[in-house]
Amino acid sequence: MTLKIGIIGAGNIGTAMATLVAQSGAMVNVAARGDRLAAIQSRGTSLIDRGSRFTARPIAAPTITDAMDAVFVCVKSQSLASAILANAAAISQDTLVIPMVNGMPFWFNAKGSDIGSVPFLDPKGDLAKLLKPRQILGAVLLMTVRMDDESCAISSNTPTLSIGPIVGSADTNRIDALLQVLEAGGIRTDLCGDIRQKVLVKLLANIATNPLTALTGAMLNEVGTNPALREVALKLADEFRSWANGAGYDLPSNDWLTDLFIDAGDFPTSMLQDARAGRALELDTICKAPLEMARRAGGDMPFLSHLITEIETATSLPAAADQVPTALARLFTLSEFSEG
Numbered sequence: 001m002t003l004k005i006g007i008i009g010a011g012n013i014g015t016a017m018a019t020l021v022a023q024s025g026a027m028v029n030v031a032a033r034g035d036r037l038a039a040i041q042s043r044g045t046s047l048i049d050r051g052s053r054f055t056a057r058p059i060a061a062p063t064i065t066d067a068m069d070a071v072f073v074c075v076k077s078q079s080l081a082s083a084i085l086a087n088a089a090a091i092s093q094d095t096l097v098i099p100m101v102n103g104m105p106f107w108f109n110a111k112g113s114d115i116g117s118v119p120f121l122d123p124k125g126d127l128a129k130l131l132k133p134r135q136i137l138g139a140v141l142l143m144t145v146r147m148d149d150e151s152c153a154i155s156s157n158t159p160t161l162s163i164g165p166i167v168g169s170a171d172t173n174r175i176d177a178l179l180q181v182l183e184a185g186g187i188r189t190d191l192c193g194d195i196r197q198k199v200l201v202k203l204l205a206n207i208a209t210n211p212l213t214a215l216t217g218a219m220l221n222e223v224g225t226n227p228a229l230r231e232v233a234l235k236l237a238d239e240f241r242s243w244a245n246g247a248g249y250d251l252p253s254n255d256w257l258t259d260l261f262i263d264a265g266d267f268p269t270s271m272l273q274d275a276r277a278g279r280a281l282e283l284d285t286i287c288k289a290p291l292e293m294a295r296r297a298g299g300d301m302p303f304l305s306h307l308i309t310e311i312e313t314a315t316s317l318p319a320a321a322d323q324v325p326t327a328l329a330r331l332f333t334l335s336e337f338s339e340g
């Protein structure tokens with residue numbers, strides 16, 4: 001049976017996912033808007049993956065109006081609820097919904113049929129009303145991808161996706177069928193029994209790099225090689241790891257992180273891409289939700305807290321090159337002050 005796969009949002013990740021999933025022969029429907037919608041309708045989508053070009057001709061429209069077997073939601077976290085609501089017709093009770101957003105997921109505290117709540121996320125309860133925990137799959141995508149033009153994404157690493165049910169009552173037959181589609185599309189996918197652990201490992205990398213690069217304009221490899229940036233990144237990682245350990249998760253070491261940054265090369269994180277384009281930053285999911293969760297557990301993340309303040313009070317993002325050393329120095333002074 002040909003699966004119907006929806007992709008909501010045709011930015012970096014959505015364009016790459018639509019192109020790859022279509023290679024499997026699945027019927028792909030993309031919800032896109034503006035110039036991007038027009039470009040996909042006229043040229044289809046493409047992905048240049050380390051020199052090889054893949055193309056696809058998905059159905060593209062402002063919203064998906066038929067119920068899909070699975071829907072990947074590839075928007076920034078602040079657009080997650082509005083994008084899902086706009087595409088509610090694509091989501092039946094059985095549709096698998098896979099939010100591809102970075103950061104702390106809104107479903108992190110789901111148990112049984114209760115989706116739970118996470119500070120700052122889904123404040124109006126829209127997602128809780130529309131989605132049942134059994135139909136949500138958590139996802140962690142390791143892929144460094146950016147747009148070449150309105151309909152073509154460029155990626156510099158093998159896309160590796162981890163997906164997993166967030167509660168015990170998920171539909172395993174549907175998940176197996178989806179896995180086959182993803183593998184056939186060339187997306188190396190693993191099905192995780194504990195997707196929360198994977199989410200937190202990715203969040204470790206995001207907390208350590210995304211806000212810092214949005215402030216300083218640094219590329220991922222610079223975070224690994226520049227001593228001052230590396231020190232801040234690893235302090236951010238230490239703070240987050242300490243909360244995660246207390247919550248029962250074992251996150252990888254700083255050596256692993258440093259290698260990851262260096263191996264990623266000359267790549268602007270998704271938050272730096274947003275800062276450069278003057279778009280809203282994913283501060284709620286990547287920074288504020290984890291910070292508040294740490295505080296509610298009786299801890300704190302002073303570096304992260306001061307970094308959020310630096311970002312929210314910066315006159316421009318990324319900050320001008322001559323402002324960066326001052327901002328970093330202030331971060332250390334404030335953090336040492338608040339720790340001591």
Ligand SMILES: NC(=O)C1=CN([C@@H]2O[C@H](COP(=O)(O)OP(=O)(O)OC[C@H]3O[C@@H](n4cnc5c(N)ncnc54)[C@H](OP(=O)(O)O)[C@@H]3O)[C@@H](O)[C@H]2O)C=CC1
Pocket residue numbers: 008009010011012013014031032033034036062074075076077079082083084086100101102141142143144145146269270282
């Ligand atoms: N880029 C990367 O390498 C990585 C990104 N991620 C994460 O993946 C998620 C997606 O990121 P990315 O693809 O980079 O983001 P982009 O900003 O490139 O793409 C998001 C797209 O969604 C569109 N969109 C938003 N709302 C709607 C809607 N209601 N209907 C249709 N389209 C909509 C946006 O349109 P418009 O421009 O009109 O707002 C935009 O084209 C983020 O959480 C990011 O942090 C994860 C791993 C790596």
Ligand SMILES: CC(C)(CO)C(=O)C(=O)O
Pocket residue numbers: 102143144205206209210268269270271
């Ligand atoms: C590439 C990576 C892992 C950086 O932390 C990412 O997820 C992003 O850019 O948001």
